[in-house]
Amino acid sequence: MRLEAFVPLVTYPEANADAFAEHAVRVGAAIDAGLHALAIEADIPDTANVLSKWLLDTPALIRQAEAASRQRGAHLLGLLRDEAARIGVEVATETVAAPLAMLADAAARKARYFDMSLIGWEAGNATSRATAEAVVFGSGRPTILLPELSDISHFDHVAIAWDGGRVAARAVADASVFLKRASRISVVTVLDEKPLEEKDAGERLAGVLRARGLNAEAVPFHAEDCPIAETLQQTAIEARAKLLVMGGYGHSRIRDFVLGGATQGVLSDLLMPVLLSH
Structure with a gap:
């Protein structure tokens, strides 16, 4: 039975770097595993009062933030699919929208259905760190942290x-x-x-x-x-x-x-x- 690795892609408020797509695919190739990538998009509720809507146009700001999250997720999924096709790694992709407080938990819950998780890590990225913590301690599965600037070519x-x-x-x-x-x-x-x-x-x-x-x-x-x-x-x-x-x-x-x-x-x-x- 082939291994399946889970790849959560964080998009908001801080997104994964482009390098993570290549890193994840290279790990899949190294251990002959299929990948399941999930772009986690932000679902931001509109709880603003009348004054903030008038002064800041809060609903428009929320729409812009959610659109940016969706665009970043689609971009990362596209990079991952292209790299997987180039190297010959099977990959399935999907998206999910979650409230801000539950973004990391959404990754941890999904990770329980796979053999391991691959997490992108960038210096100073609090979103990827929160996701790593949630998956490590909430999934019951091993988690591989992949720093943006590391060489992921082989694990000899x-x-x-x-x-x-x-x-x-x-x-x-x-x-x-x-x-x-x-x-x-x-x-x-x-x-x-x-x-x-x-x-x-x-x-x-x-x-x-x-x-x-x-x-x-x-x-x-x-x-x-x-x-x-x-x-x-x-x-x-x-x-x-x-x-x-x-x-x-x-x-x-x-x-x-x-x-x-x-x-x-x-x-x-x-x-x-x-x-x-x-």
């Missing part, structure tokens, strides 16, 4: 952020499609960030992966005074890994997200493609 080297915990184990299982295709796997373990139940946890996982015929090695290191998210990403980048696999620590209460330190750091400053699993 995968790094795993490993502490021997449950969430990390879930992430490794969710990343199996990438691990099977990787020519090299680095199991990255931070030795001084928190107490580890097993001091040799990284080597144990690397050994298990090697027993399955995968080329894996343990990479223990000390974070020292650097933020854990930056350290993990920089270590993976220095090893020339193309994808970092890690557990998403935290939970959500409707729209109130409580994030672990590493998860918070990655969502704030994404330096490379990251698979987050919760």
